[in-house]
Amino acid sequence: MNKLTIGQLEEKYPFIISYFEENKLDTSNYKDKTFREYLDSFSQEDIENWAINKEKLESDLEAFIEQMKEFLGIKEDTKVKSLTILSGHNKSGDKEGFKELTINKSEIVSIVGPTGSGKSRLLADIEWTAQRDTPTGRGILINGAMPDKKWRFSSNNKLVAQLSQNMNFVMDLTVKEFLELHAQSRLIQDVEETIRKIISAANNLAGEKFDLETPVTSLSGGQSRALMIADTAILSSSPIVLIDEIENAGIDRKKALELLVSEDKIVLMATHDPILALMADRRIVIKNGGIDKIIETSNEEKELLLELEKMDNIIQGMRNRLRIGESLKPVNS
Numbered sequence: 526m527n528k529l530t531i532g533q534l535e536e537k538y539p540f541i542i543s544y545f546e547e548n549k550l551d552t553s554n555y556k557d558k559t560f561r562e563y564l565d566s567f568s569q570e571d572i573e574n575w576a577i578n579k580e581k582l583e584s585d586l587e588a589f590i591e592q593m594k595e596f597l598g599i600k601e602d603t604k605v606k607s608l609t610i611l612s613g614h615n616k617s618g619d620k621e622g623f624k625e626l627t628i629n630k631s632e633i634v635s636i637v638g639p640t641g642s643g644k645s646r647l648l649a650d651i652e653w654t655a656q657r658d659t660p661t662g663r664g665i666l667i668n669g670a671m672p673d674k675k676w677r678f679s680s681n682n683k684l685v686a687q688l689s690q691n692m693n694f695v696m697d698l699t700v701k702e703f704l705e706l707h708a709q710s711r712l713i714q715d716v717e718e719t720i721r722k723i724i725s726a727a728n729n730l731a732g733e734k735f736d737l738e739t740p741v742t743s744l745s746g747g748q749s750r751a752l753m754i755a756d757t758a759i760l761s762s763s764p765i766v767l768i769d770e771i772e773n774a775g776i777d778r779k780k781a782l783e784l785l786v787s788e789d790k791i792v793l794m795a796t797h798d799p800i801l802a803l804m805a806d807r808r809i810v811i812k813n814g815g816i817d818k819i820i821e822t823s824n825e826e827k828e829l830l831l832e833l834e835k836m837d838n839i840i841q842g843m844r845n846r847l848r849i850g851e852s853l854k855p856v857n858s
């Protein structure tokens with residue numbers, strides 16, 4: 526708090542405006558000064574006339590912010606720097622093939638394995654911050670320590686945001702109303718600007734563009750997925766994002782991952798798609814309900830990824846041509 530300007534504080538904690546009002550503090554000309562600098566601007570005469578107690582105003586503001594954060598369930602996003610998975614056992618009760626795995630901020634880890642092998646179970650263990658109390662016996666640490674139980678039950682500031690294959694909206698809202706509701710619940714000050722950022726990011730991911738007046742119920746699968754990814758990246762306070770298969774979503778998968786990681790999220794995604802699997806820094810291989818091994822994406826694989834992307838571009842190009850009714854020709858003709 527001591528280093529932030531009043532303008533920055535108001536942006537971060539919009540509720541402090543009511544503290545200034547209650548204490549009759551006119552900070553309007555001091556937005557680029559810290560609260561201490563503002564208090565220091567009072568003359569000795571002001572202090573005596575209005576019985577101003579600078580130390581008390583400062584410590585009360587600090588206490589007010591803490592209390593409001595507690596009351597509103599605000600967890601600061603920057604607090605989660607790493608997620609650690611402690612090994613448990615597979616479906617046969619055998620120990621998993623690793624001891625512990627730590628994933629840091631801005632890292633992408635993919636999860637691969639046959640259908641029914643336990644990929645979703647691993648994502649669920651993370652969401653539940655398992656403490657040896659799920660069928661896998663795994664443990665989850667946050668910043669190297671046992672996570673606070675309140676992560677499990679706080680609905681406002683969840684540790685984890687889940688992006689699943691099916692995004693079925695049941696509310697009768699426009700995209701704008703939906704985003705406004707979310708922005709307001711997150712106490713965002715500049716709602717308009719945030720909404721503009723999200724819609725532009727979402728349209729950057731979706732094949733077909735949509736606008737703010739589109740009802741969420743009439744978005745296509747790809748569009749709603751793009752909207753949820755942009756919303757999660759830009760507006761969600763959850764530092765960890767779990768993705769269950771985005772391959773069939775009809776969105777630009779590479780841009781989606783780049784967007785999430787650029788917002789400092791920890792990203793884990795279950796996938797069967799080689800391009801997505803190799804975009805990750807590491808991949809977890811699941812077999813029979815247990816983590817069998819963890820493979821670091823090698824330089825050779827990164828080179829292969831470039832090849833795969835070229836092939837993917839060819840396929841995407843053909844898909845687009847088919848869509849607009851053209852006939853396809855051999856690639857090199």
Ligand SMILES: Nc1ncnc2c1ncn2[C@@H]1O[C@H](COP(=O)(O)OP(=O)(O)OP(=O)(O)O)[C@@H](O)[C@H]1O
Nearest residue numbers: 614615616639640641642643644645646660661814
């Ligand atoms: N270590 C384990 N011990 C006991 N049961 C497990 C274990 N791991 C997974 N399971 C159970 O196995 C079943 C299948 O797992 P899960 O749904 O996670 O598979 P999946 O890999 O996500 O499959 P899909 O690719 O079809 O989505 C679930 O009921 C899950 O709870």
